């Protein structure tokens with residue numbers, strides 16, 4: 416599904432610097448990617464065809480230290496997703512992390528703290544776009560969740576068709592926004608309700624639950640919990656099951672199920688952006704973000 420991506424100028428501007436990175440240009444083997452393995456991506460996103468599964472790409476998030484979803488990272492993810500959607504040799508994507516212990520720390524707090532309204536608006540448009548592109552993707556998208564996945568990281572996971580989580584008690588997952596003194600937008604809430612049901616979502620959202628793997632499985636926020644060294648192979652075998660379904664029938668069904676939720680945002684994207692800018696710019700919210708960022712720093716001792 417072609418989505419209006421109002422990022423063209425930004426994309427060009429952001430991509431220009433790394434286009435000079437040897438081998439990192441889209442379509443050529445990236446430096447260090449191994450001989451002959453045709454992969455593409457960018458400094459923060461490596462996309463490799465799965466050598467063991469025809470038509471499957473593995474998209475590795477590598478924005479250290481915590482795969483926080485910065486504007487640049489979002490843009491690179493969007494470009495890689497768009498390229499995969501347009502490359503008819505690919506039918507499925509496994510999204511995983513190259514940052515040990517972290518799937519994604521969620522939205523980059525520094526994109527929302529101390530920023531002017533114009534930047535916040537641009538950032539939020541990119542957040543919307545990433546969700547829409549993953550949630551409505553014609554490809555089979557499987558989350559191989561090999562690390563902690565709070566807030567925006569949880570949203571990315573929930574937007575996949577299937578979620579495999581490593582059985583490590585540190586790898587909690589959930590929409591924990593209230594713990595930061597902020598809230599999840601309605602479309603984050605909608606995806607959680609669609610996944611775990613209204614009452615469980617209501618409780619989890621209000622309390623900012625981060626579910627450890629066993630609870631995540633029980634509540635249904637993930638579909639499978641496996642030993643850490645089996646996450647990728649499990650994702651691959653689930654992918655094979657999903658790709659056994661004729662693409663067209665599966666894509667029409669996915670759209671049938673998901674379009675009403677996506678339409679709620681698509682019909683009011685600008686209003687949602689303005690609402691976000693107003694909310695995040697409040698002194699009280701900026702203070703909450705400041706306190707939370709300080710806590711993160713103090714945690715390091």
Ligand SMILES: CCCCCC/C=C/CC(=O)SCCNC(=O)CCNC(=O)[C@H](O)C(C)(C)COP(=O)(O)OP(=O)(O)OC[C@H]1O[C@@H](n2cnc3c(N)ncnc32)[C@H](O)[C@@H]1OP(=O)(O)O
Nearest residue numbers: 480481483520521522523524525565566567598600694711
């Ligand atoms: C209608 C209104 C709508 C409002 C919309 C609001 C929506 C928000 C959705 C979000 O995603 S908000 C972000 C929520 N994320 C979190 O709460 C996670 C915060 N991070 C952590 O809990 C931990 O960092 C971790 C992920 C568990 C990893 O811990 P670890 O000990 O391994 O690393 P740290 O030392 O904590 O972090 C390293 C480094 O990274 C910085 N950092 C961590 N998370 C973020 C982040 N989300 N954004 C920006 N920066 C982050 C951290 O501050 C450290 O930085 P330093 O410079 O090295 O000190």
